[in-house]
Amino acid sequence: MYPDPTICRVGDTYYLATSSFEYFPGAPIFRSDDLTSWTQIGHILTRRSQFRHAEGGPSQGIYGSTLRHHDGRFWFVTTNANEYEAGQLIFSAPDAAGPWSDPVYVPAAVGIDPDLAWDGDRCYLTWKRLSFSEGDLELVQAVIDLSTGEIGPVVQVWQGAGMTAPEGPHLYHVGEYWYLLLAEGGTERGHTVTVARSPHPSGPFEPSPDNPVFTHRSSGHPVQNAGHADLVETTDGDWAAVYLGVRSRGSIPGFHVLGRETFLAGVSWVDGWPVFDETRYQLGPADHAFEDDFSATVLDQRWVVAGGEPSNTVSVRPDGGLEFARAWRVGADLLCVRPRDLRWSAEADAEGDAALVLRIDDRHWYGVVVRDGVGRVEARIGDLDQTRGAVPVDDSVTLRIEAVSPGSLTVPLGHAGPDDIVLAIESSGTRHQLARLDGRYLSSEVASGFTGRMLALGSPSGEGVVRAVRYRPIGD
Numbered sequence: 472m473y474p475d476p477t478i479c480r481v482g483d484t485y486y487l488a489t490s491s492f493e494y495f496p497g498a499p500i501f502r503s504d505d506l507t508s509w510t511q512i513g514h515i516l517t518r519r520s521q522f523r524h525a526e527g528g529p530s531q532g533i534y535g536s537t538l539r540h541h542d543g544r545f546w547f548v549t550t551n552a553n554e555y556e557a558g559q560l561i562f563s564a565p566d567a568a569g570p571w572s573d574p575v576y577v578p579a580a581v582g583i584d585p586d587l588a589w590d591g592d593r594c595y596l597t598w599k600r601l602s603f604s605e606g607d608l609e610l611v612q613a614v615i616d617l618s619t620g621e622i623g624p625v626v627q628v629w630q631g632a633g634m635t636a637p638e639g640p641h642l643y644h645v646g647e648y649w650y651l652l653l654a655e656g657g658t659e660r661g662h663t664v665t666v667a668r669s670p671h672p673s674g675p676f677e678p679s680p681d682n683p684v685f686t687h688r689s690s691g692h693p694v695q696n697a698g699h700a701d702l703v704e705t706t707d708g709d710w711a712a713v714y715l716g717v718r719s720r721g722s723i724p725g726f727h728v729l730g731r732e733t734f735l736a737g738v739s740w741v742d743g744w745p746v747f748d749e750t751r752y753q754l755g756p757a758d759h760a761f762e763d764d765f766s767a768t769v770l771d772q773r774w775v776v777a778g779g780e781p782s783n784t785v786s787v788r789p790d791g792g793l794e795f796a797r798a799w800r801v802g803a804d805l806l807c808v809r810p811r812d813l814r815w816s817a818e819a820d821a822e823g824d825a826a827l828v829l830r831i832d833d834r835h836w837y838g839v840v841v842r843d844g845v846g847r848v849e850a851r852i853g854d855l856d857q858t859r860g861a862v863p864v865d866d867s868v869t870l871r872i873e874a875v876s877p878g879s880l881t882v883p884l885g886h887a888g889p890d891d892i893v894l895a896i897e898s899s900g901t902r903h904q905l906a907r908l909d910g911r912y913l914s915s916e917v918a919s920g921f922t923g924r925m926l927a928l929g930s931p932s933g934e935g936v937v938r939a940v941r942y943r944p945i946g947d
């Protein structure tokens with residue numbers, strides 16, 4: 472779940488940030504020397520003064536953004552959907568790894584998907600204006616004073632090639648033109664990238680004759696929903712694009728479970744227009760395996776919390792191991808990590824009332840839960856609650872969840888989900904498989920919203936300890 476990628480380059484180094492919704496810390500940021508292997512260097516939003524929680528729920532919080540470097544500083548402009556009426560938020564930092572500033576609010580720019588572009592010293596804010604009272608949804612632009620958040624007169628720019636939901640604008644000066652790149656068609660199967668150009672940053676814009684210039688719609692490509700791109704000039708003078716896409720699996724309509732992910736393509740300029748080249752970069756398989764025994768006093772940056780904060784949800788005990796600040800409100804108060812593979816296995820060594828949960832939000836989750844010495848599966852799909860199995864267990868157990876191919880559910884030409892979720896518990900050396908559940912109910916197609924699955928740790932009573940977690944991808 473790394474959607475709405477935004478990228479910039481400083482010297483030989485590329486920086487990439489993505490949206491993160493309700494999860495805190497927010498806006499993960501990465502660096503790379505070659506565009507293909509990326510290391511997370513932190514989060515942009517690490518303090519609640521930067522990312523107010525307000526009444527935020529699932530798929531609220533941090534939306535599409537723009538990351539740029541100008542005049543020796545990094546700039547990040549985003550929307551916090553928990554307080555979208557407060558306008559866009561601008562952050563800056565001399566070092567991409569932070570710490571980043573508190574926000575400068577742009578109260579006159581209510582909407583989503585802000586972009587910053589400079590023409591000399593003059594900075595343009597381009598965004599998708601939302602005014603629910605007036606029913607306005609349009610792409611607009613204004614000159615902005617970054618130190619105060621004040622903007623000049625608001626003008627309309629290009630409204631797209633005529634598809635639904637034109638959004639995610641990014642403005643670039645390349646050669647003699649200013650290019651306005653948009654996401655269009657909606658962030659689902661119709662998603663595309665469109666572009667228009669003008670000699671002036673505010674237009675009038677001339678659309679490309681080849682719009683959409685990039686899409687996977689109506690194709691059998693294993694990556695669907697491709698769109699919402701951001702461009703970067705590479706160190707060798709070529710160009711590249713990052714964009715979001717999903718790996719949907721299973722039969723019609725196809726189910727994606729990892730949220731929207733970041734992908735990479737080459738870009739060439741032909742007759743003054745960008746042409747996407749999906750063959751330029753070949754990425755090898757990435758190994759996302761990890762183990763965490765919580766022996767360090769500071770949590771690894773992979774751990775995030777929906778709504779709350781890691782520091783007030785869990786604490787690391789002096790002897791290692793993780794304890795929980797309170798009993799969970801079912802499906803919340805969980806320490807979460809992104810599973811990043813289609814097939815994987817995860818286990819947690821735990822004591823007392825502890826749980827390992829796979830969730831999309833607090834209404835869509837499956838968990839292996841120990842309460843008062845009994846291990847069972849608890850599951851929620853929308854309004855339905857279920858429990859499965861009930862085995863007496865020792866105080867020390869291993870909780871296990873696996874995402875495996877949907878073998879038992881597949882019949883020839885039949886209907887299959889994206890995967891099966893196998894939930895098990897191990898106690899006194901005996902493995903009890905408690906349930907094998909259809910993975911489609913933990914997909915974005917069922918849960919809706921912008922986020923993907925998270926693997927999560929929690930305690931139903933607050934009286935549990937997690938000693939270690941191990942995650943590894945598995946083959947089909």
Ligand code: 6LW
Binds near residue numbers: 583
């Ligand atoms: C993003 C916007 C969108 O800001 O989803 O569907 C929002 N469209 O472009 C959150 O990713």
